[in-house]
Amino acid sequence: MEKSPPSEEDVLHYFERFSNWGRWGENDQLGTINHITAAVRADAARLITSGVPISCGRPIETGTTAEDVPGAAPPHRFMLRSGEGLRDPARVPPPGFAPDGRLAAASEYLGYAAHGYRITHLDGLSHAFWDHHMYNGVPAERVNAHQGAGHHGIENYQDGIVTRGVLVDVPRHRGVRWLEPGDGVTGPEVRAILAEQEVEVRAGDALLLRTGYGRKRAELGADPPETGSAGWDASCLPLFHEWQISLCGADTAQDVRPSPYPGIRSPIHAVGLVAMGMPLIDNADFERLAAHCAAQHRWSFFFTVAPLAVTGSTSSAVNPLAVF
Known part of the structure; x- marks a missing residue:
């Protein structure tokens, strides 16, 4: 059973404990997407029974919003x-x-500049560095002003990500409208929610976190970045590795903020992207999806993400789709 909350020393050890460097070869640029086999895709397709599609992306609005960090370039x-x-x-x-x-x-x-707190986007493996390296030991210098991401560019996912999605609906479990900034969702709670939802995570799944921020954003307006946000607690990282998920997503920017670890600003981004090689979907909107899941009493579904294959990009705005 994972320790909750893990200490900063525990999290620092995660970089080695959960490293996938070399697991799929020294030249691998897919990371945990390798968990999605042809059989996983075929099984996911069988989940489509009614043919109902639901977008999990936020509309991209031009101009500035409260969610922009200082100096950000708005769409x-x-x-x-x-x-x-x-x-x-x-x-x-x-x-x-x-x-x-x-x-x-x-x-x-x-x-647009995808990274930040307002655009639904897929983080590529070139987005984050730890100790001057990205996933699989590639030097950070491979991302440069001349060629962009010369390694681990988002174009490596141009065939799309097609798998089974699993929603972790925390507000429903807790009986609240939404989680507050700084509220972390721990590994033990994720286990409890999935047991309540009668879902067993499989290798290759996309694990999606609903904090209810989409509802709060719609009713009260956007939170400025300095407010912080709810998100995955670092104790979820052992589960991601154990379950061999392909990617995780959230209706925030993944990490609970402010970080409880002075030396690790964003452990989900740092360990997930750099050590595990796990792409992330930031700033999704799971409100319509959550309502449909509750109505159907079903929290697993066909899930697909198709990023723009912009050569050398560290990210892409996306419109993830859940299909029932």
Whole structure:
């Protein structure tokens, strides 16, 4: 049984205890996604019975919000073409379009910085470093201004992540509307919730944490980053390794904040990404999913994530889908 809460020394030992460096070869760039076999995908597909899809992503809004950290670059949309001025007789159309043509088109340029606390995104294995290295012992210098992530780029997941998803609904278990900032969900509690939900985690599963922040965000507005957040306690890391999950997600940025460990700011990110090689889905929204799970009394489902294959990127905005 995992110790809860683990000491900082315990967590520091997790880097060795739960390391997957070399497990799938010295050149591996998939990490724990290797737990998802063809058989795991096929079994996940059999969970689709009603064909009901549910998005687990937040809409991306342009402009600033309370969730932006100081100096953050908010999402931008620049219109390159629009429907304005189509009736102007002096209009100069873009190449390929006639001035008096009946067909016109709109287009835009989109820009965003995925990392942070507002955009639902997938963290690639190049996102985090510990002692100047990323997963599998790759030097941090392989991520540089010239080529971006020269190793462990998000493009390694261009075939998508297709597996069984399991929701850990903490507010339902505790009988509260949502968890408060700084409230950690421990390993023993995760075990208790899954037992209550009658779900046994399998190798390759995606484990998804609902803290209820999506509900709080909708009813009261977003929390600024300095407020902190609920999230996985470090005592969950032994479970992730024992159960051989492929990735974990949360409706916050994973880690309980502020961190109880002065020397380890984000243990789920640090141990998960660097030692285990486990990609993370930050800032999801599991409110609709939780309601459907409760109505169906079923907390496992087909789950898929398809990141944009941007070569050399450390992340991608995503719209994860649960299908029943």
